[in-house]
Amino acid sequence: xxxxxxQILGGIAGLAVVGLGxxxxxxxxxxxxxxxxGHDFELIAAPLDVELVPGHKTxxxxxxxxxxxxxxRVRQGEWxxxxxxxxxxxETTIHWHGIRVPLEMDGVPYVSQLPVKPGEYFDYKFRVLDxxxxxxxxxxxxxxxxxxxxxxxxxxxxxxPTGFAHERTLSLKNWHIDENGAFTxxxxxxxxxxxxxxxxxxxxxxTPQAVIDLPAGEITRVRLLNLDNTVTYRINLPDAxxxxxxxDGNPVEPRxxxxxYWLGPGMRLCLAVKAPPQGEELSLRNGPVRLGTLRSVxxxxxxxxxxxxxxxxxxxxxxxxxxxxxxxxxxxxxxxxSGTDNGxxxxxxxINGQAWDITDKTCADRPIARLKLGKTYIFELKNMAxxxxxxxxxxxxxxxxxxxxxxxxxxxxxxxxxxxxERAWVALVADNPGTWMFHCHxxxxxxxxxxxxxxxx
Ligand code: C2O
Ligand code: CU
Ligand code: CU
Numbered sequence: 209x210x211x212x213x214x215q216i217l218g219g220i221a222g223l224a225v226v227g228l229g230x231x232x233x234x235x236x237x238x239x240x241x242x243x244x245x246g247h248d249f250e251l252i253a254a255p256l257d258v259e260l261v262p263g264h265k266t267x268x269x270x271x272x273x274x275x276x277x278x279x280x281r282v283r284q285g286e287w288x289x290x291x292x293x294x295x296x297x298x299e300t301t302i303h304w305h306g307i308r309v310p311l312e313m314d315g316v317p318y319v320s321q322l323p324v325k326p327g328e329y330f331d332y333k334f335r336v337l338d339x340x341x342x343x344x345x346x347x348x349x350x351x352x353x354x355x356x357x358x359x360x361x362x363x364x365x366x367x368x369p370t371g372f373a374h375e376r377t378l379s380l381k382n383w384h385i386d387e388n389g390a391f392t393x394x395x396x397x398x399x400x401x402x403x404x405x406x407x408x409x410x411x412x413x414x415t416p417q418a419v420i421d422l423p424a425g426e427i428t429r430v431r432l433l434n435l436d437n438t439v440t441y442r443i444n445l446p447d448a449x450x451x452x453x454x455x456d457g458n459p460v461e462p463r464x465x466x467x468x469y470w471l472g473p474g475m476r477l478c479l480a481v482k483a484p485p486q487g488e489e490l491s492l493r494n495g496p497v498r499l500g501t502l503r504s505v506x507x508x509x510x511x512x513x514x515x516x517x518x519x520x521x522x523x524x525x526x527x528x529x530x531x532x533x534x535x536x537x538x539x540x541x542x543x544x545x546s547g548t549d550n551g552x553x554x555x556x557x558x559i560n561g562q563a564w565d566i567t568d569k570t571c572a573d574r575p576i577a578r579l580k581l582g583k584t585y586i587f588e589l590k591n592m593a594x595x596x597x598x599x600x601x602x603x604x605x606x607x608x609x610x611x612x613x614x615x616x617x618x619x620x621x622x623x624x625x626x627x628x629x630e631r632a633w634v635a636l637v638a639d640n641p642g643t644w645m646f647h648c649h650x651x652x653x654x655x656x657x658x659x660x661x662x663x664x665x
Contacts, residue, residue, distance in 0.1 A: 248289045248290075249280065249288075249289070249290040249291070250290070250291045250293060251271060251272050251277075251278070251280075251290055251291070251292050251293065251302075252271075252272060252273075252293045252295055253269065253270070253271050253292070253293070253294055253295060253296050253300060253358060254269070254270060254295035254296060255267060255268070255269055255270070255295075255296065255297070256268050256269065256270035256273065256274075256275060256357075258270075258275055258357070258414065259389070260383055260385060260389055260409055260411065260414070260416065261385065261387060261388065261389040261409070264388050264389030264390075265389055266383070266385055266389040266390070266391065267356075267391070268356050268357040269296055269353065269356040269357050269358050270357055270358075271344070271357075271358055271359075271360045272360070274360075274414065275356070275357025275358070275414055276357060276359050276360050276361070276379040276381055276413065276414055276435055277344070277357070277358065277359060277360025277361075278360060279360065279361045279362075279363060279377055280344065280360065280361070280362045280363070281362075281363045281364075281365060282336050282362070282363075282364055282365070283336075283364070283365045283366075283367065284336060284337070284338065284339040284364050284365065284366055284367050285335070285336065285337075285367055286335070286336060287333060287334065287335050287336070288332065288333070288334055288335075288336055289331070289332075289333045290331070290332045290333070291329055291330075291331050291332075292324065292329060292330050292331070292332060293329045294324045294325065294326055294327065294328055294329065294330075295326070295327070296326060297326055298326065298348075298349065298353070299317075299323035299324060299325045299326065299348055300323060300324055300346040300348050300349075300353060300358070301315040301316070301317055301320075301321060301323055301324055301330070301346050301347050301348055302315045302330075302332060302344050302345070302346060303315035303316060303344065303345055303346065303347040303602070304332075304334075304342065304344050304362065305342055305343045305344065305345060305362075305474060305600075305622070306338075306340070306342040306343070306456060306457050306476075306605070306622040306623070307334070307336060307337075307338070307342050307362070307364075308337050308338065308603060308604060308605065308640060309334045309603070310334060310640075310642070311603070311640075311641070311642030311643065311644075313332055313333065313334045314602055314603065314642070314644075314645075315332075315346070315347050316347045316572075316602070316645055317347060317348050317569075318569040318572070319572045319643055319645070319661070320642075323348050336364050337521070337522060338364060338457060338458070338521035338522070338523070338605070339364045339365060339366040339367070339457075339518070339519070339521060340364055340454055340456075340457025340458060340459075340476075340478070340521065341361065341362075341363060341364075341377070341431040341433055341454070341456075341457055341476040341478055342361075342362040342363070342364060342457055342476070343359060343360060343361050343362055343379075343433055343435055343474075343476070344359075344360050344362050345358055345359045345360070345435070346358050347645075350437075350651045350654065350655060351394035351395040351405075351437060351651050351652055351655055352394050354435075354437050354651060355383075355384050355391070355394035355407070355437055355651075356391070357381075357414075359379070359381060359435035360379070360435075361377050361379055361431070361433050361435075363377060363431065364457075366518065366519060367519075368519070370429075370515055370518055370519075371512075371515030371516060372427070372428070372429040372480070372515055373426065373427075373428075373509065373512060374422070374423055374426060374427075374428040374429065375428060375429035375430070375431065376420055376422070376428060376429070376430050376431065377413070377431045377433065378412050378413060378418075378420065378430060378431065378432050378433065378492075378500070379412065379413050379414075379433050379435050380410070380411075380412060380432065380433065380434050380435060380436060380439075380441055380471075380499065381407075381410075381411055381414070381435050381436050382406060382407030382408070382409065382410045382411070382436050382437075382438070382439050383407045383408065383409045383410075383411065384405070384407040384408065384437075385407070385408060385409055386408070392408070393405065394437065394651075394652075395651070395652040395655065395656075397554065397556075399652070400554075400556055400652035400653065400655070400656045401556045401656075402595055403438070403595045403596070403650070404437065404438035404473075404595075404650035404651070404652050404653055405437070405438060405652050406438045406439055407436070407437070407438070407439070410439075410494065410497075410499055412492070412499055412500040415500075417498070417499075417500055417501070418499075418500040418501070419500065419501045419503050420500060420501070420502050420503065421503050421504075421505045422481065422483035422502050422503065422504055422505070423483060423504070423505065423506075423507035423508075423509065424483050424484070424485055424486035424487075424488075424504035424505060424506060424507045425482070425483060425484075425485060425486075425504075425507055425511040426482070426483055426507050426509060426511050426512060427480050427481065427482050427483075427511070427512055427513075427514060427515070428480070428481050428483060429453070429478060429479070429480055430450075430478070430479045430480070430481045430502075431476065431477075431478050431479075432471060432476060432477045432478075432479065433476045434471045434472065434473055434474060434475050434476065435474075436473050437473060437650070437651040437652070438473060438650050438651065438652070439473065439494075440470055440471065440472045440473065440596065440598070440625065441470075441471045441494045441499070442468045442469075442470055442471075442493075442494055442495040443465075443468065443469045443470075443471050443477060443492070443493075443494065444465075444467060444468045444469070444493050444495070445465060445479075445481070445490050445491070445492055445493070445502070446490075446491060446493070447484075447490065448465070448481055448482075448484075448490045448502075449481070449482040450464070450465040450479050450480065450481045450482070451463060451464055451465060451479065451480045451514065452464070452465055452469070452477065452478070452479060453478045453479065453480050453515075453517070453518055454476075454477075454478035454518055455475075455476075455477060455478075455619055455621060456475050456476050456477075456621040456622055456623055457476060457478075457521075457621075457622070458520075458521055458523070458605065458619060458620040458621060459517055459518035459519065459520055459521070460517075460617070460619050461517055461617075462480070462514065462517055465479060468495070470625055472596065472598030472623065472625035472649065472650075473598050473649040473650055473651070474598055474600055474622075474623045474649035475598060475621075475623050475625065475649075478518075480514060480515065481502065482511075482514075483502065483504040483507075484504050485504060486504050486505065486506055486507070487504060488504050489501050489502060489503045489504065490502040521605075521620070523605050523607075523620050524637035524639050525607075525637075526584045526585075526586075526607055526635035526636060526637055527584040527637070528584065528586070528609075528635060530583075530584060531583075531584040531585055531586045531635060532583065532584075532585055532586070533585070533586040533587075533588055534577055534585055534586070534587055534588070535560075535587075535588040535590060536559055536560060536576075536577075536587055536588065536589055536590065536646075536660075537559065537560050537561075537590045537592055538557070538559055538589065538590065538591050538592060538593065538597050538599070538626065538648070538658065539557065539558050539559070539560075539561070539592045539593065540556070540557060540592065540593045541555045541556055541557055541558045541563055541657055542556070551567065552565060552567050553565070553566060553567065553655055553656055554656055555656060555657040556653075556656040556657055557593075557648070557653050557656055557657040557658035558657050558658070559576060559646075559658065559659075559660045560576060560660075562574075562576060562660060563656075563657030563658075564647070564654075564657055564658070564659035564660060565657075566654075566655050566659075571659075571661065572643050572645075572661040574661070575643060575660070575661040575662055575663035576646070576660035576661060576662060577660075577662045577663070578662075578663045578665065579638035579662060579663065579664045579665075580638060580664075580665070581638055581639070581641055581664055581665060582637070582638065582639060583637070583638055584635060584636070584637050584638075585635065585636060585638060586609070586633055586634070586635045587606070587633070587634050587635070587636070588631065588632075588633055589624070589626050589630075589631070589632045589633070589634065590631050591626045591627065591628060591629055591630050591631070592629070593628065593629070594628040594629060595628060595653075596625060596626060596627050596628055596630075597625075597626045597648040597650065597653060597658065598623050598624070598625045598626070598648060598649040598650065599623065599624050599625075599626050599646075599647075599648060599649075600622060600623040600645075600646070600647055600648070600649045601622060601636075601644060601645075601646050601662070602644040602645045602646070603640045603642055603644035603664070604636050604637075604638065604639065604640050604644065604664075605620045605621060605622050605636070606620065606621065606622070606624075606634040606635060606636035607619065607620050607621075607634060607635050607636065608620075608621060608624055608632065608633075608634050609632075609633045609634060609635055610632065610633050611627075611630055611631070611632040611633075612630065612631040612632070613627055613630045613631075613632075614627075616632075623649055638664045639664075640664060641664050641665055642663075642664055643661050643662070643663050643664075644661065644662050644663075644664065645659060645660075645661060645662075646659070646660045646661065646662045647659035647660070
């Protein structure tokens with residue numbers, strides 16, 4: 209396939225800076241081109257030292273001057289036009305997680321585009337169809353690139369006001385660093401073979417034990433994004449009056465948060481949180497561990513009511529009566545010894561007997577399934593192992609129908625957390641032509657085999 213859109217970086221003079229994230233001592237980062245032209249950004253990826261451990265520097269990589277990356281915002285139905293500039297010492301791409309884009313905007317190297325080399329740029333341009341909380345990250349050397357901080361929220365605002373007067377974005381990420389802030393290994397073989405290599409320091413928006421202010425007594429939309437390589441957060445907010453409004457970018461009928469919500473890597477949860485009286489706080493936790501604090505501060509407005517459900521996204525409803533069922537087995541391949549000394553990553557995991565090799569540029573030429581454009585498919589997802597896999601599909605959203613382990617209220621998503629030994633059924637209309645990655649979002653599972661390509665034509 210010929211790729212044409214990659215270009216050598218010329219001058220980038222005359223840009224107005226619109227916002228520095230955490231650690232934004234630096235220059236130009238993210239700029240917007242003048243009013244009236246919609247969203248037209250320049251986003252720079254570059255090294256950035258951040259202070260995660262007091263008094264120590266961590267050599268992170270940043271999108272738009274912060275790690276996690278700067279928040280991008282666009283309105284549903286509008287175009288996102290973004291020039292991505294690579295000032296990293298390595299090649300990279302941007303993938304728009306959960307966004308339904310044409311294939312050539314999907315950011316997968318050698319499938320959608322060539323990698324963007326150091327000093328080059330690439331123009332991403334697509335119309336944003338769905339509102340919700342999404343994110344962006346590279347699809348090249350993912351353990352290291354995401355691990356160093358190249359992950360950022362992409363918020364798509366609804367066309368009409370939603371009834372939320374306040375909102376906060378909380379990007380969750382664990383860092384693979386030691387007590388001096390130095391990076392440790394992003395992927396360790398023996399961990400990749402289990403639940404994935406976890407970082408040691410958890411942060412919200414790049415801050416350990418962050419304190420987030422909410423107006424007392426009022427309702428705030430709290431967008432939780434799991435931008436971590438590995439960790440499934442068992443989200444809970446003890447004693448809070450909190451309701452779920454959207455899951456992974458798609459609205460659901462509002463319901464109580466309940467005891468705990470398992471937010472796997474790549475997944476998002478949109479809550480409405482009614483802040484307690486001024487001076488009180490809520491503890492945002494991962495299981496028993498506090499991640500950060502929601503603190504009630506003076507409010508100037510009268511407390512509002514719970515907003516109505518968010519408007520549904522324009523997704524095609526699967527035609528279950530005429531669907532074809534395809535089975536995907538997520539298996540342990542167990543070949544820990546293979547590949548380690550020939551420059552290839554080991555294959556630890558496979559889907560239907562096939563392990564993806566991230567060093568083989570031709571894998572996508574051998575799709576694991578070929579779908580007919582416009583037809584409905586049911587995917588039967590079978591986890592053959594005792595480790596969970598957040599199963600993610602590019603290019604199309606799917607509807608989760610049922611599971612053999614838990615009660616599911618059917619909902620649309622792009623990432624489904626397939627529990628240990630669970631069997632689940634999801635459905636989609638194959639309405640986006642292309643070759644789409646289908647993978648586990650535990651990054652070191654993906655890099656040791658748990659990825660496949662699905663062709664829609
Ligand atoms: Cu966040 Cu290939 O995906
Ligand atoms: Cu994706
Ligand atoms: Cu996995």
